[in-house]
Amino acid sequence: MPDDIRSLSDALARDPRSLVYVDLAEALRRRGQREEALQVALQGLTRHPMHADGHDCLARIYADLGDLERARLAWSKALEIVPDHLGSLRGVAFLLFRQGDLRAAESALMKLLARSPGDDGAQRALAVVRAGGAPAAEPAPRAARRRTEPRILAALRPEVFHGFDRATDDILLLDQRGLVLAGGLTEADGKDASELAAAALAGVSGEAARTAEYLGLGSWSAIVAEAESSNLVVAPVGDGALLLVRRDRSIAVGLALRFAERARGIALAWLQGQGA
């Protein structure tokens, strides 16, 4: 059991009424132990039903589990308790956008920015929603949503690679289960390919580790793949995360590797800051 989870579990065991259950559930969620995280959050909320942070944490767990309706209910509950709850405002904006309700998403983002004007991610997301030509009352047409969605999804993800060329189109950070952590990957037609690519890359990481181990090569540090239209660099980051950098074929492989190495350093620092 990792140290942070052990110490949080011990703290909760010593004082079951403590609010530390949120930290424990969040730590479990980040490590991919979503069912355990769900149990901890639900149990904590039975003791603290009016704890907005607890409902916010529960919503993120449901979102990870793909249960967006329960996530919406949990964020709504948090906002009933604390109308200015920043995490919940951000979560609701994300869900509204996913559901195609751009007007409501815009409203939620404006509310978020009113409470937290320095939130760069929310500012970028708002700009994307507005640039998408949101209709007043109806969900966005599918085609418009498809054009806009990758940009807003990327904007709502943590801004890890700010300043890098094509930071939300060609750089992707994922965890060992193939879930996107930051950055983004778009196809030539603007469609978001992040999740598909992340799922495919999780298999590459395992295969590389197995190959390096069997062949006595030690730990692997990078895979470079030269393909028809682009060069890909895949590199492990910290304990289980994976970075993908895609560069145009016209860019030399050596430069792509240097670029990836810089991005890897940034990603590592960010993950360490997250306690991962």
Place this chain on the structure above:
Amino acid sequence: MSAPDRGQPAVGASGAPPARSPAGTSVSEQLQHALDRISRVRGVRGSMWVAAEDGIPVAQLLMEGVKGKAVAALAASLARKVSGAAAATGSGRVRFVQMEAAGGTLLVAPAAQDLLIVALADSRVNVGLARLEMIRAAEAALP
């Protein structure tokens, strides 16, 4: 460097006279010639032709201690995974794969006829030169 593994069936060596290229060399001679060139690159510990589909060695030239079958199987599997990931990123067909590790490098180049050229090298390898030789071999027309 050990002699080519005679236990593995070379392409074209099946009892019938081996297929010959217009230049008059047999296919197996062409394959071995490509391996010779790749294995002369400093740091290369072995090179081989591998059936991409099942990861079985077709021809090989390996230093003592290099596990040919394991290299072939793992390289083919890695190449499949990387090709899948490249497709998922919209990057198209993969032409060359390089896996860097603390103790060496594995190089894979897909070739015609569902073959892969694989090279295992130590960390001193001149990757650029090995890559050139491998891509040249991969692009050479096989009958």
